[in-house]
Amino acid sequence: MKLLRFGPAGHERPGLLDADGVIRDLSAHVSDLSGHHLSRDAVSALAKLDPTTLPAVHADTRLGPCVGRVGKFICIGLNYSDHAAETGADVPSEPVIFNKWTSAICGPDDDVIIPRGSHKTDWEVELGVVIGKDGRYIDEADAMSHVAGFCVVNDVSEREFQLERCGSWDKGKGCDTFGPLGPWLVTPDEVGDPHDLAMWLEVDGRCYQNGSTRTMVYRVPYLISYLSRFMSLQPGDVISTGTPPGVGMGQQPPIYLKPGQRMHLGIEGLGEQCQSVVAEPDS
Numbered sequence: 001m002k003l004l005r006f007g008p009a010g011h012e013r014p015g016l017l018d019a020d021g022v023i024r025d026l027s028a029h030v031s032d033l034s035g036h037h038l039s040r041d042a043v044s045a046l047a048k049l050d051p052t053t054l055p056a057v058h059a060d061t062r063l064g065p066c067v068g069r070v071g072k073f074i075c076i077g078l079n080y081s082d083h084a085a086e087t088g089a090d091v092p093s094e095p096v097i098f099n100k101w102t103s104a105i106c107g108p109d110d111d112v113i114i115p116r117g118s119h120k121t122d123w124e125v126e127l128g129v130v131i132g133k134d135g136r137y138i139d140e141a142d143a144m145s146h147v148a149g150f151c152v153v154n155d156v157s158e159r160e161f162q163l164e165r166c167g168s169w170d171k172g173k174g175c176d177t178f179g180p181l182g183p184w185l186v187t188p189d190e191v192g193d194p195h196d197l198a199m200w201l202e203v204d205g206r207c208y209q210n211g212s213t214r215t216m217v218y219r220v221p222y223l224i225s226y227l228s229r230f231m232s233l234q235p236g237d238v239i240s241t242g243t244p245p246g247v248g249m250g251q252q253p254p255i256y257l258k259p260g261q262r263m264h265l266g267i268e269g270l271g272e273q274c275q276s277v278v279a280e281p282d283s
């Protein structure tokens with residue numbers, strides 16, 4: 001099942017994409033796609049509905065982030081060996097964890113805003129894992145039972161804020177609009193093997209990232225188990241699992257986003273995002 005949220009920013013309603021590609025309104029059956037509404041039982045109940053009985057939504061409606069009220073937005077750094085190499089870093093001996101602030105989250109096709117003072121805004125197509133069940137100290141063997149589904153994430157990153165200021169990476173990761181999620185939250189039964197999905201990203205029609213989740217270093221069950229040693233994971237948390245090579249920082253010379261450009265990205269089976277890059281007004 002492909003679950004989604006549609007409507008104006010901050011007022012999204014839950015929906016699904018039916019087999020014919022029509023958006024159907026789920027708001028008579030669930031208040032939002034968030035928190036405990038993402039449990040296996042709750043999602044199974046939605047899967048039992050006949051989509052043709054649900055109101056159809058106009059095709060050009062805005063899509064919001066596919067998960068509402070995300071509790072934690074956790075990211076894994078340098079999780080593709082070839083991406084680590086392009087940034088000049090070694091593959092870490094344990095997963096690198098950082099945060100994106102939840103205020104960065106936006107819809108899959110919303111504008112991405114270059115923050116004030118930024119000269120190094122960059123892109124990262126990533127597989128997002130959405131948690132559907134509480135847990136801590138989760139066994140790797142049981143980890144996939146905690147997954148509500150998967151989605152595309154663009155881990156938009158400001159490299160000077162991230163790497164050339166003191167302290168954590170988080171300064172360059174959580175600016176507003178740096179976290180497009182969606183278009184859909186795809187349930188695991190439809191995804192198959194999450195470690196065999198093609199993924200790509202273009203800027204103005206030029207392909208920069210063309211990879212596969214096959215080259216992920218630390219895989220999804222391990223990441224869930226690992227993170228749950230340091231925090232409880234809760235329904236509605238999102239884990240972004242790292243990016244393959246081809247980021248702007250890794251180009252020779254580096255290339256960064258400019259206002260007026262368009263990013264287009266996707267993951268096999270999880271849909272596509274398309275963002276216009278705009279400047280933050282100075283005042």
Ligand code: ZN
Binds near residue numbers: 124242
């Ligand atoms: Zn990333």
